[in-house]
Amino acid sequence: MKIGMCMYLWTTNVSARHEALLRDIKATGFDGVEIPVMAGNPVKYRRLGAMLDRIGLERTAVSAIGDPGKNLISPDALTQKAGIAYMRQAIDCAAALGATMLSGPLHSTLGHFSGKGPTPAERRRSVDAQRLIGDHAASRGVTIGLEALNRFECYLFNTMDALSAHIDEIGHPNIKALYDTFHANIEEADPIGAFTRNAGNIVHVHISENDRGVPGRGNIPWAETFTAIRKSGYDGWLTIESFGRGLKDLAAATKVWRDFAESPEAVYREGYRHIREGWAAAA
16 A cells, blocks of 8 residues: 555646655655646656656646536537547656556546536447547556546546446446545445445545545544455555645635645645554554
8 A cells, every 4th residue: 555645735736846845745654646737748747757756756647627628528529539639648748757547537527517417428428538548548558547526526427336337338447446535425325335346446545534624634434444445455545635725726626615724734744644544453
């Protein structure tokens, strides 16, 4: 198991100006960080990867599609084509970064709603798009971890059962699932069962408190969660994901209207201890 820290708490554009913060994250004990891949080219991410190598941090990548003009499930062929192009660029950037995992709600546009539930036609278009994306990801040595989001952020996949069934239909080894404790706490009648039933498709885990704040301070059933993850044989990343108000577009998309902790340091330092202690107790 590896412990990571998602950089969304501070920025969607990690750069050399964050080196001191990254070094403190390393000193806290983290194995790596999750780097947002939202814009830029592979050259930029290759430089960032070199800095992370010097610091001694491994990395995963995270992204989202915020533009309805790039919606992967759109009936408009040009819109879907633009979405696939966005994903190919993100995959290229993740590979240049040195990440083998790119995760997030990379199945549809974040915060974009049709006014009704997902249709069979949208699911079919998703299967077609994800197979093309999976082929490109395989060529770059990257696995995609698709994320089920709560109903207030997306409508295509809200539960792990629905997402996992879709992944089975896609049938591509490079298209898998991410489990997020925050979203599961909202949407799943049984968050632990939702993980256990679908563990075979889960390749990445986000550790996020029910209020998006400091892991361990809220009402997520952490002991049961760590026990289920450990019992499943999962040995990948447990990555803290928390959000702040500093990034207006991201705050609006994730419905962040207040601070969830007294400081970012509290999130990653206390959160790291919480994961380390919870994982040991679940042994």
